[in-house]
Amino acid sequence: MHTLFISYEKFRFIFFFLFSSARSVSRDAYNRHKDTMTILRHQNQKQKLHMTHAANPKATTYTIFTYP
Structure with a gap:
C-alpha cells in the first residue's frame, strides 16, 4: 500500500508537470500565432x-498650370 501511495504521488507530480508545461507551450504557440x-x-x-493609392490617378497625378 505504501508503494502504491508513493507511485500515485509521483504520477500526480508527473501528470501536473506535463500538463502545466503543455499548457505553457500551447500558450506560447497561441501568442506567436x-x-x-x-x-x-x-x-x-x-x-x-498602396494599391488604392496607385490605382487612383487623382492621388498620384498633379495638374501643372502653365501660363502661355
Missing part, C-alpha cells in the same frame, strides 16, 4: 493602401 496574424494584418492594410 496572434503576433503573426497581427503582422500579416498590418502588412495587408499597408498593401491595400
Whole structure:
C-alpha cells in the first residue's frame, strides 16, 4: 500500500508537470500565432493602401498650370 501511495504521488507530480508545461507551450504557440496574424494584418492594410493609392490617378497625378 505504501508503494502504491508513493507511485500515485509521483504520477500526480508527473501528470501536473506535463500538463502545466503543455499548457505553457500551447500558450506560447497561441501568442506567436496572434503576433503573426497581427503582422500579416498590418502588412495587408499597408498593401491595400498602396494599391488604392496607385490605382487612383487623382492621388498620384498633379495638374501643372502653365501660363502661355
